[in-house]
Amino acid sequence: MGNVVTLNGETAQVRDEIVVKDLNLFYKTRRKKGKDAEPHEALRDVNLAVKEGEFLSVVGPSGCGKSTLLYILAGLNKKTSGEVIIGDKQVNGPSQDRGIIMQAYALFPWRSIIKNVEFGLEVKGTPRKQRREIAQSFIDLVGLSGYENKYPYELSGGMKQRIAIARALAYDPDVLLMDEPFAAVDEQTRSFLHEELLNIWEKTHKTIVFVTHSIDEAVFLSDRVAVMTPGPGTIKEIVDINLPRPRHADLKTTEEFGHFRTKVWQLLQSKTDRAVAIEAGNNREIVNEPQDMVI
Amino acid sequence: MNKIVKLRNSIGRFAFNSLSTLLLFVLWEIASLTVLKDNGILPDPITIIVDLWGVLTTTDYITQHLFPSVRRALTGFALAVVVGLFLAFTLSTFAKALKPAIVPILRFFEKINPIALFPVFMLLLGIGELSKVLIIFWVVVWTITFYAIDGLSDVDNNLIESAKSMGAGKIEVFRKVYIPAALPIIFHGIKFAASMSFLFLISVEMLSSSRGIGWYLVAAKNEYNLPHLYGTVILVAIIGIIISEGLGNIEKVLFPWKQQLEY
Amino acid sequence: MEENNGKLRNKIISIVAIVFFFVAWFIAGELELYDTQFVPGLGTVFAEAWHLIQNGVLLECISISVFRIVVGLSFSIVVGIPLGYLLGGFSPKFAAFIKPLLKNLSLVNCFTLIPVFILLFGIGEGSKMGIIFWVLVFPVMFATIQGVEQIDPAIINAARSMGAGKIKIFFDIALPAAATPVFAGVKSAASLGFLVLLSAETVGAKSGLGWLVFNSHANYNVPRLFVGILAVALFGFVFTAVIELAQKRIIVWKEES
Numbered sequence: 001m002g003n004v005v006t007l008n009g010e011t012a013q014v015r016d017e018i019v020v021k022d023l024n025l026f027y028k029t030r031r032k033k034g035k036d037a038e039p040h041e042a043l044r045d046v047n048l049a050v051k052e053g054e055f056l057s058v059v060g061p062s063g064c065g066k067s068t069l070l071y072i073l074a075g076l077n078k079k080t081s082g083e084v085i086i087g088d089k090q091v092n093g094p095s096q097d098r099g100i101i102m103q104a105y106a107l108f109p110w111r112s113i114i115k116n117v118e119f120g121l122e123v124k125g126t127p128r129k130q131r132r133e134i135a136q137s138f139i140d141l142v143g144l145s146g147y148e149n150k151y152p153y154e155l156s157g158g159m160k161q162r163i164a165i166a167r168a169l170a171y172d173p174d175v176l177l178m179d180e181p182f183a184a185v186d187e188q189t190r191s192f193l194h195e196e197l198l199n200i201w202e203k204t205h206k207t208i209v210f211v212t213h214s215i216d217e218a219v220f221l222s223d224r225v226a227v228m229t230p231g232p233g234t235i236k237e238i239v240d241i242n243l244p245r246p247r248h249a250d251l252k253t254t255e256e257f258g259h260f261r262t263k264v265w266q267l268l269q270s271k272t273d274r275a276v277a278i279e280a281g282n283n284r285e286i287v288n289e290p291q292d293m294v295i
Numbered sequence: 296m297n298k299i300v301k302l303r304n305s306i307g308r309f310a311f312n313s314l315s316t317l318l319l320f321v322l323w324e325i326a327s328l329t330v331l332k333d334n335g336i337l338p339d340p341i342t343i344i345v346d347l348w349g350v351l352t353t354t355d356y357i358t359q360h361l362f363p364s365v366r367r368a369l370t371g372f373a374l375a376v377v378v379g380l381f382l383a384f385t386l387s388t389f390a391k392a393l394k395p396a397i398v399p400i401l402r403f404f405e406k407i408n409p410i411a412l413f414p415v416f417m418l419l420l421g422i423g424e425l426s427k428v429l430i431i432f433w434v435v436v437w438t439i440t441f442y443a444i445d446g447l448s449d450v451d452n453n454l455i456e457s458a459k460s461m462g463a464g465k466i467e468v469f470r471k472v473y474i475p476a477a478l479p480i481i482f483h484g485i486k487f488a489a490s491m492s493f494l495f496l497i498s499v500e501m502l503s504s505s506r507g508i509g510w511y512l513v514a515a516k517n518e519y520n521l522p523h524l525y526g527t528v529i530l531v532a533i534i535g536i537i538i539s540e541g542l543g544n545i546e547k548v549l550f551p552w553k554q555q556l557e558y
Numbered sequence: 559m560e561e562n563n564g565k566l567r568n569k570i571i572s573i574v575a576i577v578f579f580f581v582a583w584f585i586a587g588e589l590e591l592y593d594t595q596f597v598p599g600l601g602t603v604f605a606e607a608w609h610l611i612q613n614g615v616l617l618e619c620i621s622i623s624v625f626r627i628v629v630g631l632s633f634s635i636v637v638g639i640p641l642g643y644l645l646g647g648f649s650p651k652f653a654a655f656i657k658p659l660l661k662n663l664s665l666v667n668c669f670t671l672i673p674v675f676i677l678l679f680g681i682g683e684g685s686k687m688g689i690i691f692w693v694l695v696f697p698v699m700f701a702t703i704q705g706v707e708q709i710d711p712a713i714i715n716a717a718r719s720m721g722a723g724k725i726k727i728f729f730d731i732a733l734p735a736a737a738t739p740v741f742a743g744v745k746s747a748a749s750l751g752f753l754v755l756l757s758a759e760t761v762g763a764k765s766g767l768g769w770l771v772f773n774s775h776a777n778y779n780v781p782r783l784f785v786g787i788l789a790v791a792l793f794g795f796v797f798t799a800v801i802e803l804a805q806k807r808i809i810v811w812k813e814e815s
Binding site: 071074075076094095096098099100102104105106108109110111119120122123124151152153164167168171 | 710712713715716717718719720721722723726730731734735737809810811812813
């Protein structure tokens with residue numbers, strides 16, 4: 001549990017929405033030459049507490065396990081040991097308490113936009129008229145009114161991602177998990193989507209865990225940034241981003257922003273971490289070069 | 296060394312693939328001896344195969360039925376290959392200008408239902424060998440023609456241009472680039488046509504009064520001779536598989552650089 | 559634009575050629591330009607067709623054949639898609655084990671099975687619908703397997719994350735994903751299915767288009783034979799068109815690779 005001081009100077013109790021304790025993940029991989037599967041330690045002793053309504057980013061180089069961690073939070077991947085508690089309930093599988101937004105949008109190509117957004121509501125059992133109204137409201141929220149009856153193939157990448165967000169929000173999950181959602185989108189659209197996302201977050205007060213390998217993005221969007229290091233994946237440190245809200249694009253040019261950006265960057269720069277990353281990468285046929293990290 | 300490994304792998308794969316079919320036979324046999332005993336509709340596989348073996352080795356089945364059938368199919372098929380390739384070839388080279396006019400007509404012919412056409416052939420040509428051979432020819436020739444046209448039109452122009460740039464003359468380009476490039480698709484069409492001709496052969500034979508596998512099938516059904524009936528079904532299936540697999544393997548050997556489309 | 563003009567032009571040429579063919583046939587028949595004993599003039603054929611419409615025979619034959627194909631096709635879809643889904647979406651090991659058997663079964667000459675089905679189900683509707691089912695169920699199954707195997711795992715994850723259970727995933731994800739390959743498979747197998755139906759109707763049936771053709775031949779009723787032939791041609795054309803129409807109506811989306 002954590003304390004937070006509100007604007008009127010009162011101290012209020014803010015509960016932890018997400019609690020991850022001593023999370024470990026082993027999975028079997030097949031190495032190049034040998035025939036036997038060797039257990040590969042993907043995550044080790046991950047501990048994390050995310051407050052209700054908080055925006056937390058997880059950054060790290062490719063292969064550090066941040067997406068894996070996110071999928072465990074979503075309940076789509078299994079863990080080997082440890083506890084994952086969301087909203088005071090153990091996570092055993094996917095549930096409507098959470099929504100996930102993926103880099104590949106994953107919109108259903110055979111459904112119209114509004115029927116895509118309605119999907120979670122269908123599962124929930126919401127009656128048809130209400131479903132339509134709720135879905136419509138979220139399409140409006142992400143700024144795509146008028147596109148209800150179009151099909152995903154008619155939309156651009158940025159638009160698809162906004163619909164993915166609308167779809168994940170429509171059934172009112174408490175937690176939003178986002179896996180590098182803007183990585184496939186161009187710079188300008190990404191800037192625009194950042195502001196949109198923050199708008200939506202401020203309106204809906206969801207708890208957001210946002211995975212990215214862009215330090216800029218993490219610092220700009222979040223209340224805190226968790227830095228993950230690979231080999232095996234673990235959370236090295238969590239940086240508090242004490243920048244005022246609401247945040248606008250010009251914030252990125254300020255000195256304060258640069259201060260936090262440098263802090264996170266330095267955490268990712270440790271020489272031993274880099275060497276470990278390269279080795280872990282070699283064993284899995286990926287080599288991580290330092291320039292993978294966006295600065 | 297590599298070839299031995301490849302051979303071992305193919306045998307291994309063949310064995311694995313045959314497992315489920317063998318399992319089916321085993322289960323069928325067990326069921327026939329217990330649950331389905333004496334059901335009068337489906338005999339057990341061992342009886343069928345023993346009977347089939349007996350028929351093949353002791354009676355004149357092979358000469359009276361198998362050979363005539365295969366001969367019909369082969370003749371129709373061979374004719375179709377010759378005519379089809381000739382048509383495709385002509386339309387793709389000398390008579391290129393005629394292609395847009397003639398192809399729709401050929402497509403129309405392709406669509407005419409052979410089962411409806413067969414009686415007409417029989418009326419015009421009698422019920423002897425000719426009508427059967429000709430209907431098989433008809434069924435298959437359009438497929439070959441269109442596959443060949445496809446193959447010949449599909450030849451990558453870049454290949455032709457590079458050959459020309461290396462000094463090859465028209466005839467050489469034709470022999471060494473055009474034909475080899477088109478050959479895989481043409482062969483694929485021929486392979487497909489071979490299976491089709493054998494497939495369709497049975498259908499026409501079931502309607503004719505001379506000998507042949509199709510005729511034998513109907514006769515067995517009318518006599519309620521179940522082992523003969525199922526035995527022939529299995530025999531035809533095996534022949535069909537041999538044809539398509541055999542040609543498939545020839546295709547792999549002749550054109551190792553072409554990827555195959557499988558189910 | 560250019561391509562469309564070319565295609566349109568080809569279509570027009572085909573239609574004109576066919577019309578010309580029929581007109582020529584008609585005229586040649588009326589003017590007795592050839593011996594009409596084995597190939598009657600078109601006029602005679604039309605007259606016989608009218609006669610058959612009036613006594614209901616033509617309509618009965620067409621509707622029975624339609625009935626058999628539709629039922630056989632429906633069964634093959636109702637059985638083939640779930641089976642394909644189970645094989646493609648779940649244990650890949652079991653699927654790899656059983657696929658060769660299915661492939662071998664699909665290669666069994668379907669014409670040889672016509673007498674078998676007649677023996678098993680009699681001369682009634684069962685044998686015809688059964689053989690059509692047999693011919694079509696394999697392409698449907700294989701197409702579904704292919705469609706399901708190609709589903710983007712991110713889509714399945716998205717659906718699961720929204721709480722979708724196995725049943726919803728089958729109806730809302732697997733079925734639409736299989737739609738495109740299944741239509742392709744049905745289209746290519748439909749012509750064979752139609753041939754097999756006709757063949758079955760020539761060998762063991764008392765009604766239907768195949769019966770019409772062969773019965774006329776057996777009775778040496780040549781004009782009626784040609785009515786049958788034309789009816790078969792028309793039927794084939796309409797059947798393909800209906801499938802195309804259904805495909806256009808159902809698959810309103812575009813898959814992205």
